[in-house]
Amino acid sequence: MNLLVDNGRHPKALLALENGMYFFGRSAGAEGEIFGEIVFNTSMVGYQEIISDPSYAGQIVTLTYPQIGNYGINEKDMQGDPLHLAGLVVHDMCYTPSNWQSVESLPNFLEQRGVVAIEDVDTRALTIAIREGGAMRAAISTTDLDPESLVARVKASPSIAEHNYVADVSTSDRYVVPAGGAAGEKPLRVVAYDCGEKKGIAKRLSAAGCEVTVVPWDTPAEKVLEMDPDGVFFSNGPGDPVSVPPVVDAVRACLGKLPVFGICLGNQVISMAAGAQIEKLPYGHHGGNEPVMNLLTGKVEITAQNHNYGPVFSSFGPLVPELSGGVSEHPADEDLRFWSRAHVAPVVTTKEYGRVRLTHVNLNDGTPEGIQFLDIPAFSMQYHPEAKPGPNDSTYAFSAFAKLMRGEDDYLAIDVREGRRF
Structure with a gap:
């Protein structure tokens, strides 16, 4: 678990899991708070198709590849709109993409569509936790930065099976x-x-x-x-x-x-x-x-x-x-x-x-x-x-x-x- 000092650009954020683990990081999308089932995706590319896949509704997606957003967002790779995933977890978010098809950056895209995201997370440790403990309930918050409080609220949140997504x-x-x-x-x-x-x-x-x-x-x-x-x-x-x-x-x-x-x-x-x-x-x-x-x-x-x-x-x-x-x-x-x-x-x-x-x-x-x-x-x-x-x-x-x-x-x-x- 890492406790990071905000660098002034983005507010602090907290990721909490129902097994009691938590990770401090920085907001990399919309501010706020979301709850969902946390999973990890091992793809090295294709983050736009992943976050726009309607099958991720109700889930917080952890991308195991460390640098995300390098080629920005384009107009043709959307698999669904609006976005339905609950939230996004990355290690290192790119704010200045470089690609001839890019029309905006991934963090701006997430912020405009109200998707809460967190970066500066040790996604290796998080992925191991999910592999060992299984997909579990979790939350990302920029408002509740008390680990004990957020973990308790995660444990009280409904499971993904309780809703028809x-x-x-x-x-x-x-x-x-x-x-x-x-x-x-x-x-x-x-x-x-x-x-x-x-x-x-x-x-x-x-x-x-x-x-x-x-x-x-x-x-x-x-x-x-x-x-x-x-x-x-x-x-x-x-x-x-x-x-x-x-x-x-x-x-x-x-x-x-x-x-x-x-x-x-x-x-x-x-x-x-x-x-x-x-x-x-x-x-x-x-x-x-x-x-x-x-x-x-x-x-x-x-x-x-x-x-x-x-x-x-x-x-x-x-x-x-x-x-x-x-x-x-x-x-x-x-x-x-x-x-x-x-x-x-x-x-x-x-x-x-x-x-x-x-x-x-x-x-x-x-x-x-x-x-x-x-x-x-x-x-x-x-x-x-x-x-x-x-x-x-x-x-x-x-x-x-x-x-x-x-x-x-x-x-x-x-x-x-x-x-x-x-």
Whole structure:
């Protein structure tokens, strides 16, 4: 913990965690006080896409890369507006950015949009605390600089699971993103449930030849089915998926009737609709450097991720031995990297929707990163193939959805290099 003397430019600020830790620093955004769940993101670039990602609603984001704001803020990389994250923690904030696209500095951008931020924090120590203690409640304040007081108030604050943040970040009105893709090609019509959808996702769907009609998170499935789309997409979003039962109901109404694709929260609600349990990860996956193996191709993708929750693969149902390398029981003493080592994409049987295959596995912690329904047209991924920010290894997912809507087989067995030029 460091106690800093204000240099006259920015007021003092205090970051307090529910485990009793606290860090003094300086305000690097709007003055005031905010409470939320603290997480860390390991991306080295892309801070604008991170802070504008609606999935961070209710969360205080710690950026592990030490110098933030060097290239300023531009007009094209916003993933959502207004900003929904609770607050931002950095080690060293840049106030004089240098980049030909920059229109303003990051701290000015945060101040104008009312986002409370703190700098001069030992983000290494903070990240270790989150890794060891898990994502926890926290607060940033420029008004209450008494550590004992602020820690006590953090402990009394509500958890992120107590609020439906999806309702806060979803669009309130339907809108259409025109199709891109090859000239003369008939566009595929997709309805996208906006649970906090990043703008980059609609752009990727458009580039794959889809006309995307974006609808609010609580749109009844009957209205969507009346539109007679070629497919339905369920987006990323913030918070606990248990807080959005209407979205799970919409998934159930669509599965088996037309092609379905989901990303992040979309993966979680699709998994819940299929009967799987959802678990909260100790500190989640937040960053642009997560290795994931596509079990169908054996290729490893470096992926962008942002989630604290994920499905439990064994809870989908029992294994089908003849489609799972002869394995009849879920390995009890090993995580899902068992399947990546075996080069097998295991298949289970669900109660309502038939067979589900595990298609992607996180190679850092062995958690599930993708599933594919074998008896109905549907698949989903836990990570962010639109890569805003992040590597482009997984952009083939949007081509895969287009292939699924066109009825093509082996739509997910795509080389990771395909689709990178979208």
